Amino acid sequence: MAETARYIDNVIDDGASWxxxxxxxxxxxxxxxxxxxxxxxxxxxxxxVDVEGCDGKPRRVLRPVVRNLVFVKQSVEDKAFQKIVQETDYKISVLKKSKESREYALIPHEQMYEFRLMCNPEVTMRKFLSSEEARMKAGDEVLVKFGPLKGMSGRLVRSSKKYYLLKEVPGIGVMLKVSRWCCVPMEEK
Structure with missing residues (x-):
């Protein structure tokens, strides 16, 4: 429980996009x-994830969920960020608003704040999805009114006879188990 609180304390909503x-x-x-x-x-x-250690005993280690994404907070102007991206020796690409656009697609701070909270590695009833899988999930936009996820919004989806709150950001989606009785449609806020 202390690790969960420590994780939440480190996730700060400072109004910056990503x-x-x-x-x-x-x-x-x-x-x-x-x-x-x-x-x-x-x-x-x-x-x-559980991995086998050198001594043959299992141990838990933190591993990235996806290997091809890094989210970077917008703390400098786009031109300065573009210059930093051009300096790298690694082959990377910043997601754009569309294929024709030269503007970067920014993830709003509220959406990224909730996404980071939902990615707490201490939470066990969680599923990660690709963008394509997340788009295929049908569900109503809801606001969680009660329980540990109170105040979060997303889509209420059903998977394996359980209900989950789905939050999407470009490239990945995360689902947290939630009771559908704790959720209300977005227009009823």
Whole structure:
């Protein structure tokens, strides 16, 4: 419980939007460090997995959920960020608003704040989805009124006879188990 509280305390909603950076390299940690060295905050969704240690015993380690995405907080102007991206030796691409557009697609701070909260590695009743899988899930837009997810919004979807709150950002979606009785349609806020 203390680790969950510590994680939540580190997720700050400061009103800043986020870039989604797609990687064409397996060096995700190096790309994250590159942006961090340039004074930019990064986020990579992670989850605990069991691996066999050197002694043959299982141990839990944090691993990235996806290997081809890094989210970077917009703390500099687009031109400055573009210059930083051009300086990298890694093959990366910042998601754009559309294929024809040169403007970066920014993830609004509210959406990214809730997404980061939902990515807490201590939460076990959670599923990660690709963007395509998330789009295929039908569900109504809801606001959670009660329980530990109170105040969060997303789509209420059903999977394996259970209800989940689905939150999507470019490149990935996350679903957290929720009781449908805790949710109200968005227009009833």
């Amino acid at each position: 870039y989604a950076v797609r990687l064409f390299t397996i060096r995700q940690e190096e790309v994250r460090n590159f942006f961090t060295e340039h004074g930019l905050e990064c986020f990579v969704p992670e989850q605990y």
